[in-house]
Amino acid sequence: MTLGIDLQGSFVDALTGLGLPAGAAKASWLPLPMTLILIAATVSIFVTVWLERKISAAAQQRIGPEFAGPLGVLQAAADGLKLLVKEDITPAKTDPWLFTLGPAIVVIPVFLSFLVVPFGQNMVITDLGVGIFLWIALSSVTPIGLLMAGYSSNNKYSLLGGLRAAAQSISYEIPLALAVLAVVMMSNSLSTVDIVNQQAGYGILGWNIWRQPIGFLIFWIAALAECERLPFDLPEAEEELVAGYQTEYSGMRFGLFYVGSYVNLVLSALLVAVLYLGGWELPVSIGAIASVIGVSESTPWLQIVAAAAGIFMTLAKAYLLVFIAILLRWTVPRVRIDQLLDLGWKFLLPIALVNLLVTAALKLTFPIAFGG
Amino acid sequence: MNLAEGVQIVSFGILSLMVIGAALGVVLLSNIVHSAFLLGMVFASISGLYILLNAGFVAAAQILVYVGAVNILILFGIMLVNKQQDFVPLPNAWLGKLATAAVCGGLFALLSTMVLGTTWAISTEAAAGDGSVVLIGMHLFSDFLLPFELASVLLLIALVGAIILARREFIPDEQPGDPQPEGLKLPERPRDLVAVGSAPPDGDA
Numbered sequence: 001m002t003l004g005i006d007l008q009g010s011f012v013d014a015l016t017g018l019g020l021p022a023g024a025a026k027a028s029w030l031p032l033p034m035t036l037i038l039i040a041a042t043v044s045i046f047v048t049v050w051l052e053r054k055i056s057a058a059a060q061q062r063i064g065p066e067f068a069g070p071l072g073v074l075q076a077a078a079d080g081l082k083l084l085v086k087e088d089i090t091p092a093k094t095d096p097w098l099f100t101l102g103p104a105i106v107v108i109p110v111f112l113s114f115l116v117v118p119f120g121q122n123m124v125i126t127d128l129g130v131g132i133f134l135w136i137a138l139s140s141v142t143p144i145g146l147l148m149a150g151y152s153s154n155n156k157y158s159l160l161g162g163l164r165a166a167a168q169s170i171s172y173e174i175p176l177a178l179a180v181l182a183v184v185m186m187s188n189s190l191s192t193v194d195i196v197n198q199q200a201g202y203g204i205l206g207w208n209i210w211r212q213p214i215g216f217l218i219f220w221i222a223a224l225a226e227c228e229r230l231p232f233d234l235p236e237a238e239e240e241l242v243a244g245y246q247t248e249y250s251g252m253r254f255g256l257f258y259v260g261s262y263v264n265l266v267l268s269a270l271l272v273a274v275l276y277l278g279g280w281e282l283p284v285s286i287g288a289i290a291s292v293i294g295v296s297e298s299t300p301w302l303q304i305v306a307a308a309a310g311i312f313m314t315l316a317k318a319y320l321l322v323f324i325a326i327l328l329r330w331t332v333p334r335v336r337i338d339q340l341l342d343l344g345w346k347f348l349l350p351i352a353l354v355n356l357l358v359t360a361a362l363k364l365t366f367p368i369a370f371g372g
Numbered sequence: 373m374n375l376a377e378g379v380q381i382v383s384f385g386i387l388s389l390m391v392i393g394a395a396l397g398v399v400l401l402s403n404i405v406h407s408a409f410l411l412g413m414v415f416a417s418i419s420g421l422y423i424l425l426n427a428g429f430v431a432a433a434q435i436l437v438y439v440g441a442v443n444i445l446i447l448f449g450i451m452l453v454n455k456q457q458d459f460v461p462l463p464n465a466w467l468g469k470l471a472t473a474a475v476c477g478g479l480f481a482l483l484s485t486m487v488l489g490t491t492w493a494i495s496t497e498a499a500a501g502d503g504s505v506v507l508i509g510m511h512l513f514s515d516f517l518l519p520f521e522l523a524s525v526l527l528l529i530a531l532v533g534a535i536i537l538a539r540r541e542f543i544p545d546e547q548p549g550d551p552q553p554e555g556l557k558l559p560e561r562p563r564d565l566v567a568v569g570s571a572p573p574d575g576d577a
Contacts, residue, residue: 023375098409129502130428137432140440144412147447151405163451166444173440190505 006122008033033125037114044266045259049076051319052262052326059330083255091154091248098152103249103256105145109138110264117270118192120280120310131191132184135271136177139226142260143169146235146245149257153248161244164337165235169226171344176222178352179215182359183208183275186371196279198371203285207278211370214355216276218348220321223268225344227261230329234337265322273317280310384424390417408450412443426499429508 008029015025050065050073057064065072090096113135118124128134143166150162184190186208187198199206209216225232236244246257273279282289286306290297297303335343363370394413401407415438422431462468500507512520 027375095405098406128428129505130432133429133432133436137436137440140436141416143444144409144439144447147444147451148409151447151451159451163448166448170441170444191502 008122037117037125038111041111041114041263041266042259045262046073046076046080047319048262048266048322049079051322055323055326056330059327080255083252083258086251088251088253089248093154094248095152095154098148099248100253102145102149102152102245103253103260105148106142107145107256107260107263109141110260110267113138113267116192117267118196118274118279119314120307121193121197123280123307123311124193127191127193129189129191131189131193132180132195132271132275133190135267136173136180139169140173149249150245153245155248157242157247158245161235161241161247164241165228165245168228168232168235168340168344171341172222172225172232172348175218175344175348175352176226178349178356179212179219179222180275182212182215182352182356185356185359185363186211188371192274192279196274196281199278200281201285201287203281203288204278204283206285207276207281209276212276212355212359214351215359216272218352218355219275220272222344222348223272224325224328225340227264227268227325229265229325231332231335232340233334234340265325266318269318269321269325270314272321273314277317278313280314282309282313380424383420387417387420387424391421405447405450408443408446411446412439415439415443426501427504428502429505 011029011032012022012025015028016022020028053072053075054064065075068074068078090099115125116128116131116134118127146165146169147162150158150160150165153159183195187195189195189198195208199208228235234244235241236246241247246254249257286302286309287297290299290302295302359370391414394410394417397410398407398414401410415434419431419434419439422428422434
């Protein structure tokens with residue numbers, strides 16, 4: 001197992017070579033990956049919004065945005081600009097503090113979760129030991145922001161929407177966590193980097209989706225519900241609740257909800273890619289490619305190509321999932337709130353438990369294939 | 373003092389201030405919803421202290437359990453019970469407040485003497501850090517098995533109790549016009565009756 005390129009190590013070495021103390025060199029490295037990921041996450045919103053508009057249009061046999069930039073790629077920027085310059089309305093008798101804090105609390109955990117998303121062996125902001133568990137913990141904070149927004153808006157639709165959103169995310173967190181637990185059990189680690197490494201070596205055949213097909217489906221359904229994507233977008237069901245907890249929001253505060261939901265979709269897709277689709281691994285393992293073209297795996301140019309391919313693969317897998325999510329939006333009708341809770345508690349939860357049990361049994365029986 | 377220690381001391385100060393400030397807010401604010409949200413902030417700040425102690429798993433668990441579950445449950449409880457009741461000023465309320473202050477002050481003094489009087493044996497071993505997940509698991513399934521199982525039984529009892537309280541099986545057949553007995557009603561604000569089938573407002577076809 002090669003370690004791949006270590007940008008942090010090289011950067012710190014270069015700075016200490018220039019005469020900086022080691023601590024200062026390391027501290028000056030810290031903001032770089034954070035800024036990069038923050039920018040990447042923000043850009044991913046534009047890409048996802050454009051994809052959503054174009055694919056939705058294709059699904060409905062329209063053309064979609066056309067005039068803002070080539071193929072309408074600047075449409076999301078135009079939308080964002082519109083939200084920025086819109087009047088920021090605070091309705092009468094709202095709770096001004098909670099009204100402002102609500103959207104922020106929804107968005108911050110989503111961006112924080114990018115801490116543990118790996119794009120390569122060393123291309124992760126921090127390889128935490130609690131890794132994927134941090135994401136589960138952070139995503140459980142979001143309902144507080146939703147409740148805050150719903151409560152402070154002084155609107156019954158908002159309050160109902162906020163309560164629904166909180167109930168939905170609490171219900172689907174449990175099957176989500178159980179599906180993750182089965183993967184963690186196979187890789188003997190919570191760290192996202194270890195989870196990907198456990199899938200490495202056999203190319204596409206080693207990916208967790210073959211060993212955890214049920215877990216993959218449970219995770220994907222629960223992740224869609226956590227993102228409030230369409231079959232499960234009850235908190236803002238237009239026919240019933242106007243726009244749920246977003247009803248009274250306008251301008252950039254509404255924009256924050258918008259940003260939060262799209263970044264959350266990309267984040268969930270990235271994590272599905274990491275947990276079940278082999279993360280940055282190529283469909284054919286890099287070792288096999290190296291032996292075919294007859295160079296050592298530690299050749300510098302091969303490592304750079306492999307790192308670039310890794311980032312590309314992670315993003316490609318994530319955006320394939322985003323594409324599926326958008327198609328699902330236009331093909332699956334919205335469920336009712338009671339059907340939603342039934343699906344979560346009476347169907348996904350027992351299946352996730354059985355999946356966990358079966359994984360444990362398989363791990364004991366075939367320790368080679370299931371990470372003994 | 374190097375950079376890391378400085379950052380640790382500053383963050384410890386900020387986190388402690390946040391814990392104390394938010395906890396005071398929980399007690400002193402008159403709006404119960406604000407108190408509940410501030411409670412979430414107390415829990416989150418305590419999780420920050422755990423991170424400073426190099427206990428990442430405990431910190432994440434603190435967020436997941438206390439902020440993500442307990443605090444949301446409290447908020448749900450507050451928001452679903454819309455009991456509107458005017459606050460009646462009690463006669464001799466200062467007496468109760470005095471007693472509360474005395475009890476709290478006594479507790480504080482007791483705890484302070486305990487904290488100051490104990491000679492704390494600070495472990496010289498390195499913190500488990502990322503390995504703590506394995507250690508905690510080992511303890512939960514060996515020497516802490518019984519407390520762990522007892523806690524789960526306690527949760528089960530609470531769950532069963534909540535279900536029994538929430539489902540009202542004995543709802544008598546309601547006669548139209550028969551006033552519902554007071555005990556079976558959820559406390560709700562009286563609301564205006566809307567005439568069913570009346571003409572819709574203009575332009576609403």
